[in-house]
Amino acid sequence: MKHKNIMVVGTSSGAGKSITVTGLCRAFFKDGYTVAPFKSQNMALNSYITKDGHEMGRAQALQAMACEIDAHYSMNPILLKPTGDRRIQVIVNGKSIGNMGGFEYGEYKGELKKEILEAYSGIKNNYDICVVEGAGSPVELNMKHDDIVNMGLAEMVDAPVILVADIDRGGVFASIYGTIELMDPDEKKRVKGVIVNKFRGNVDILRPGLKKIEELTGVPILGVMPYFELDIEDEDGVTEKFNKIKDKKGQINISVIKLKHISNFTDIDALMVNKDVNINYVTSFHEIGDEDLIIIPGSKNTIDDLKDIKEKGIAQEIIKASRKGTPIIGVCGGFQILGQKVLDPYGIEGDIKELPGLGLLDMETVMEREKLTKQYSGTLLGKVGLLEGLGSISINGYEIHQGVTTGNEVSITEDERFVAVAKENIIGTYLHGIFDNLEFTDFILNKIREKKGLEAKNSEISFDEYRLKELDKLEKIFRDNVDMKAIYKILEEN
Missing domain, CATH: 3.40.50.300 (P-loop containing nucleotide triphosphate hydrolases)
Incomplete structure (x- = not known):
């Protein structure tokens, strides 16, 4: 033709x-x-x-x-x-x-x-x-x-x-x-x-x-x-998902922090396949406090978004929730926000050169001139914190980040890269698409179900098949x- x-x-x-x-x-x-x-x-x-x-x-x-x-x-x-x-x-x-x-x-x-x-x-x-x-x-x-x-x-x-x-x-x-x-x-x-x-x-x-x-x-x-x-997946912030998901009735409540510069929020879509999961995109500190899981998603401007959630009181509520034992997962920019501080010596994201993070992970991020963009396949070692009992599983995803994160937390990937870390009730990862990995997502959700006295479930099809x-x-x-x-x-x- x-x-x-x-x-x-x-x-x-x-x-x-x-x-x-x-x-x-x-x-x-x-x-x-x-x-x-x-x-x-x-x-x-x-x-x-x-x-x-x-x-x-x-x-x-x-x-x-x-x-x-x-x-x-x-x-x-x-x-x-x-x-x-x-x-x-x-x-x-x-x-x-x-x-x-x-x-x-x-x-x-x-x-x-x-x-x-x-x-x-x-x-x-x-x-x-x-x-x-x-x-x-x-x-x-x-x-x-x-x-x-x-x-x-x-x-x-x-x-x-x-x-x-x-x-x-x-x-x-x-x-x-x-x-x-x-x-x-x-x-x-x-x-x-x-x-x-x-x-x-x-x-x-x-x-x-x-x-x-x-x-x-x-x-x-x-x-x-x-x-x-x-x-x-929706293309961008024009999506209606930020408004309509609140109406979904589910037994597991997940708060996703709707950052000003939220990016790759399609990471959340794989969670929505589970009928007992309710997603709420949070824009005010009043909306935090009774969820089963908090997710801090990706950001195109981590420092500005970190500053914004501090000024709105959202950061303090996340810290309070973490101290109560609420599971918290940070993805990419959200991972960086969980650390001790974010530094931008070259002005990649703006005029602020350094800003303290939430301090939930003993790590810090420096914004570098070169951006890392790559697909990732590896082995996750589910042995600590929220992932204790998971064992070793294969994971896939992709990385897009300007920041380089280092610190004292232990990597939970077999290659020991800081692509994912876990500590008590906190997980930080650079992997976009992390929730597309069935074993990972089923394990996290079943931990929540177990805590709430609900029956364990396993996903019937992968997110790729569902798509x-x-x-x-x-x-x-x-x-x-x-x-x-x-x-x-x-x-x-x-």
Whole structure:
């Protein structure tokens, strides 16, 4: 098959571009094609480390999983990670090139077109279909002149475009019409269809409006996606998970500290598969005190987040909970926060050069100029503290951290690296994806169940298997509500 592509843009951030791309990837793959996702530039704090140690957006890694291929940095050649104080870390082809201010990056990004086209060329040469994703809105008038991620990218890779609109937030017809009308004539010609997303109700009630917007724009409606629940990773802080998980009823209550610069919160998703687990994202010290486990997740700016939770009184409540014996697990930035202090001699994260940690682990972290990015496979020695009785198990995950942590705690990995330590009721680890390891997670949750007089349980399937089931669920919903024949026709006509 000659290589084909199709691009998905949205009327706004959070309209449903990523989930639409994921659905298309899964459907094309199930139809027998080799497929890959592509997003030239992604701004997100949820990132992923490939097998060869390159960093990329987590959303594109998930889309690669939907295609059942290994994620590669060429699927997201530019990743921007906000660091605070109006600065972003710029990652090109999987490696950080440093921090920039918004104006500085705006001046620089034109030089990245070559990198984008080279990355796309690799996909074009190796896959039947590429599903391209835009970012934000395609008609930000102040940025159209040097666009490298929306309609400018569509022109660069010569892709037909599908526009996704979110009906749940209201004003869907105005947003569709306004988006298309603000496009240049050549851009309008690329728009081959519209998908209305997150509809609650009977589609028949919507049909007169859909017909009218087709007449006004000359662009067909390809489908109306219903509002539905799906347990797959979200791209970033736009996620609704921070709000809706509190309503879940469970016998095990877990408090996750919602840091200002929370990153890789997808680490928590594997815990949600357990029906008796309730997750509460904590933003106030009042919310801490009656949980069975506290998790301090990853952070893009550990020092600023540490300062913030101290000022909010959250840090003191975590210390109180630890003294009562509440299990506490810190992941990456959360691991660093658990130590005696965090130092930033080179100003990697800002102006604060040193800040005391929570003091729950006898360790300290120094922010270094070079970032460590690698996948990890090893053996966990579950012999102390919360892990006493677990024995030796295999664990997998990935590391993304600027800080180097040293101290007097004992490593609990066979290679004796400070990738994980345990002390009494505290665990600190650099491993993103730690809860994806079934034996580890089942053991921790069963310790809590035992303490509460509940029956022990073991997970029936791995999180990877669960994710594929959810992706198949997405594919079915997509096929039931979107005209795939029309989408294939768009592919063939391009």
